[in-house]
Structures are given as C-alpha cells and as structure tokens.
Amino acid sequence: MKTATITDFRTNMKERLQEIEEAQDILILTGPKKRDFVVMSLDQYNAMEETAHLLSTQANTQRLLESIAQDKESEVQIREIKLEE
Structure with a gap:
C-alpha cells in the first residue's frame, strides 16, 4: 500500500494510476x-x-474454509459430468 498527498496525486x-494498475496496489x-x-x-x-x-454468511464462510482445507490436503473430489447430446 502506497501513500501520496492529494497535491502529488x-x-x-x-x-x-499506472503504478496502481501494474502493481495491483492501493x-x-x-x-x-x-x-x-x-x-x-x-x-x-x-x-x-x-x-x-462470499463471506457475508456463516454458511458460505464455512463452505469456503472447508474447500480451502480440502485443497490444501489434496482431497478435492472430482466428479465426471455427462453432457446430454
């Protein structure tokens, strides 16, 4: 995070603005x-x-945290999806 005066800005x-965009900074x-x-x-x-x-409800937060934990433990389940023709 960078700072500047309004006058400098x-x-x-x-x-x-170019610095902010390139560095994805604030x-x-x-x-x-x-x-x-x-x-x-x-x-x-x-x-x-x-x-x-995504974090606005406790249920969503819990699901996201569980998914992150599964990903870190490489226990993500992959399901095959069959598309109808």
Missing part, C-alpha cells in the same frame, strides 16, 4: 483536515466486493 496522476491519498481517500483499480475493487459477498 494531482500533479502525477497518470504515473500514479494508493492512500492524504488530504487536509484528515480527509483521506483510497484509489484502486476497478478489478481490485470488484474482487474485494466479491470476497465480502
């Missing part, structure tokens, strides 16, 4: 009167929103 906006802009802002790519924002949605 305004002066170097193109370069700062930029914190510090402003006067403790008015701070966050700048990130839309892809990164969407990923955060999706993660928040």
Whole structure:
C-alpha cells in the first residue's frame, strides 16, 4: 500500500494510476483536515466486493474454509459430468 498527498496525486496522476494498475496496489491519498481517500483499480475493487459477498454468511464462510482445507490436503473430489447430446 502506497501513500501520496492529494497535491502529488494531482500533479502525477497518470504515473500514479499506472503504478496502481501494474502493481495491483492501493494508493492512500492524504488530504487536509484528515480527509483521506483510497484509489484502486476497478478489478481490485470488484474482487474485494466479491470476497465480502462470499463471506457475508456463516454458511458460505464455512463452505469456503472447508474447500480451502480440502485443497490444501489434496482431497478435492472430482466428479465426471455427462453432457446430454
């Protein structure tokens, strides 16, 4: 996570946005009167929103944690799916 002042961001906006996109990083802009802002790519924002949605219920969280544990233990079950012609 990087930080910059709003003035610096305004002066170097193109370069700062390119850095954020390339590094998939977040930029914190510090402003006067403790008015701070966050700048990130839309892809990164969407990923955060999706993660928040997936973890929004206890049941979903439990299923995801179980799946992660199975993956780490290489116990993922693979099922064959037959497509109708």
